[in-house]
Amino acid sequence: VSWWSMLNRICKSNVPGPFPLPIIGNAHQFVVRSTEFLGLLKSFTDKYGDVFRVHFFSYPYVLISHPKYAEALVSSADLITKGRSYSFLKAWLGEGLLTASGPRWRLHRKFLTPAFHFNILQNFLPVFCKNSEILRDKIRRLADGQPIDLFPITALAALDNVAESIMGVSVNAQQNSESEYVRAIETLSQITTLRMQIPLLGEDFVFNLTPYKKKQDIALELVHGQTKKVIEARRCELEKNNKTNISGTNEYGIKNKHAFLDLLLLAEIDGKLIDEQSVREEVDTFMFEGHDTTTSGIVYTLFCLSKHPDIQEKLYEEQLTIFGEEMDRTPAYNELAQMKVLELVIKESLRMYPSVPLIERLITKDAEVGGLKLSKGTSVVLNIFQMHRNPEVFEKPLEFIPERFDSLEHKNPFSWLAFSAGPRNCIGQKFAMMEIKVTLSTIVRSFKLVPVDIEPILCADLILRSQNGVKVGFLPRTQSNSKT
């Protein structure tokens, strides 16, 4: 029956794809290592084009990698339900903003948006500066030109940034060099990805019989324990300061604008305070989304810079123009806007190495999306990674050319979707750009980045990771070598 229904669906669809087998569909074609997954998707794109369909058992998936389909998908006000794969995140993130749908998502999105207003964001600058200086000092101790794996040390800095800014709590991850929390997040991220990519593990009854279930439970206990500590710490702080509601000005002196966690703890929605579990789910969501994504953005940008000394020097010149004789001081908020070259470099790195390589929506009723006939129950996957490397969309896609974002050539706003777009775009986009800019500015002013001939082996985890780390060599900039 399921095979008949698959074939029936295919007959009605105008999307090409491989023929599905009874019961398993195309699941057998997806038995690959996570490092092979992006390559596998590319081979399907090479064969069928920018849109193709597959079945994981009886579940239909359509994969797209062209702005003409991406635009219709992400800009629609109706297509806001996340795809089936996000259900594997529920044990960890519950119904947080990333995974929620329908009225709950609308309510929380509207309610949390003011916490990312630039009036609030600019107060996080000292936090980002302090943590990027700790990271810089750590790198300085290792900077002898030998490869440094950037992911672990950067993740700790990013974790401190998100905890101290939007949560208002210190976790001092950078000082406690081995963070169990960061490792547990990585475990959860890897297990969730395995469930997304290996169709058999997607079935609960199979997954529950594997050792992954136990590993997931241990990691969840640790992560949720840390979340509870963060919430409790902030609650105590608020009680100490006698803050019981969100009227008036906040600690930054800004009227009616409150940092994220205070909003959740003090605000009322529909006349009642947000329940404990919902607060926990949002904190888990933002702790994860707020640090792993920016880590990926920072490390791949440093990697790209290490391979392009000419662009690195241009960037250094820009920093020199802004900071002059005071290359060691922290940047002012308005100076971040002057870092135009840096912005282009970050955009180009996020094009080649998007922190979130794949996103997914569920079609909740039969619909035509960008000319594609899609039946109810189909999960549409936007392969951002592939779209950003599509030669029809970006000329010479495998070359690192930051200036491409400066010219009119890059006109279609849906061809670069590192932060997605439309109603479910990234709520933390400005926060992320600010944090990445501060961190990179601090590092490129202090070091020359040198390539170490170790190409990252990419894996499309929930975020873009690398199996062998992302490695760069650093040499301190001194008066004598600061210019080439």
Ligand code: HEM
């Ligand atoms: C380089 C950094 C970042 C990148 C590339 C990025 C990218 C994205 C993308 C592509 C989405 C859409 C996901 C989807 O449709 O399933 C998203 C959503 C989201 N991002 Fe980010 N993100 C970054 C940083 C951040 C930060 C710093 C935060 C929080 C502080 C954050 C919080 C979120 C949340 C909560 C959502 C879900 C929004 C919703 O569905 O309403 N992100 N992000």
